[in-house]
Amino acid sequence: MLVNMGIGLIMPITTLYIHNVLHMSLVVAGYTLLLFSGAMALGNLIGGQLFDKWRSKPLMYISAIIIVIALFLLTLYPYWPIYPILLMLYGAGLGILNASINSYLAFLQKYDANIFNNGYWAANIGMGLATFLSGIFFSINIQLVFGSSALLFLLALFIIKSQFASIDALRSSGTENSFHKTLHMHTIGYISLLSLTMIIIWVCYEQWNSNVSVLMTNNGISVKKYSILFTIGTIEIVALQPFIVRLFPETFNGDKLRVILGVLTFALSYLLIINTNDYWRFVLGITFVSIGEILALTAIPSLLNHYANDTNRGTIQAIGSLSGSIGRALGPLLGGFMITSFSFDTTFLSIFIIHLILVVFLLLLRDFKPKY
Known part of the structure; x- marks a missing residue:
């Protein structure tokens, strides 16, 4: 905190x-x-x-x-x-x-x-x-x-x-020599998929932080009302997270379900703001974003940790964090390019479809535990 x-x-x-x-x-x-x-x-x-x-x-x-x-x-x-x-x-x-x-x-x-x-x-x-x-x-x-x-x-x-x-004395006494040698190829694939998920989520999420403001002001909604959206989002996360996370078991499959439902919820947030100038639609959209955050962004580090051992937990968590940073850096640029080349509605519809495709790949995640 x-x-x-x-x-x-x-x-x-x-x-x-x-x-x-x-x-x-x-x-x-x-x-x-x-x-x-x-x-x-x-x-x-x-x-x-x-x-x-x-x-x-x-x-x-x-x-x-x-x-x-x-x-x-x-x-x-x-x-x-x-x-x-x-x-x-x-x-x-x-x-x-x-x-x-x-x-x-x-x-x-x-x-x-x-x-x-x-x-x-x-x-x-x-x-x-x-x-x-x-x-x-x-x-x-x-x-x-x-x-x-x-x-x-x-x-x-x-x-x-x-x-x-x-925790230094409590680490596993394994003899793994390098990051790649410690991980089975399936595990590397799953880590890559979760990292790609973080990139896609944040590339799209950044539209709310950047280009959605332009859309709202173009439609006659004030900057003050745009900023209030994020106050609403923060309050929703703090209020709802303790209740929502209790609906899922603290297991691999529980975390996997949370990520999938979170990605679907993110997808719906972009569908809600297509072709609208109604403020309540943006409020509903940021509510879906908040629920997506609660579901997906807290479960992805847990899933990444499932594929780690005590010799590479830091590296694997850093890869997940770096993926989020890449998404945040690319988001405004890619979103601006899409909106300039096509339109807001086409961009948000494309984002919705990309999230649906991502869900199909996330269904392939398996509770695979390599032997070290």
Whole structure:
């Protein structure tokens, strides 16, 4: 929750700060965010690999310290041209910390099958609180945004130091030599399918974060009403997730069913906003998106973890996270190209069909456990 609050305080105001305060173009702001995303993705991969090959808690300490140093310097010197450099440093540390915490959760899942659900729920509470506070803090002083975020990561570091148990001595004593050698070919195929699922989900989800705003304003719906959609979505996730996840058994087949139903729910959200200028249709659409998140995005890490062992959990979780990052990076670009080339309705109908095709492939997932 604290990590996501640290992210949520900074990211919503980044473009606004670069363009309106630092007086850089939107193109420069876009490139800055691209560099941040690239640094975070690289940090994610590094974090996953180091979690598997090194010690877990020191990795979290180092990444959290990198983040706090970057944010502390941003608090003191939030100016160009050091701003994008420090933002990249923050992104790299954030990627490593996210990967190591996700990998830690993956290791603990053998003791608590519901841990990914709880983590996702807490993360949404943190993100919802932070996005609400972000604009308020920014209106006072940008340095308050960076300073508050640094304090949140310091608190997270304190919790890691005082409450996280070391798992290094508990890892399996297997003798696998490399990532590819430890996995059966069927398992690699299933991991690839789940990674592709993450890419497709996020490429399409990003339409809600970017191009849907254009569609709504073109149809006379205000920007304020568009922003309210995400407040509604966050409230729905926090309120509904504890009840929805209890409807499914904590088994492989239960997680598989959740992913399939989640993808179908995502698909319906795009069908709902075809050929409409009614606000209630967009509200219903974001509700379906929220349910899709609860079902699919909490179950995919659990399914990925099912195909892992204690020597590669970090790497496999990092691949899943990286797939989501790739989807988020490509989403606005691919969506903009489709909408410009065809239309909003054709784009959303295509997204609906792609999700249906994806479901057919997800039905092929099997509870295959290789012998190590």
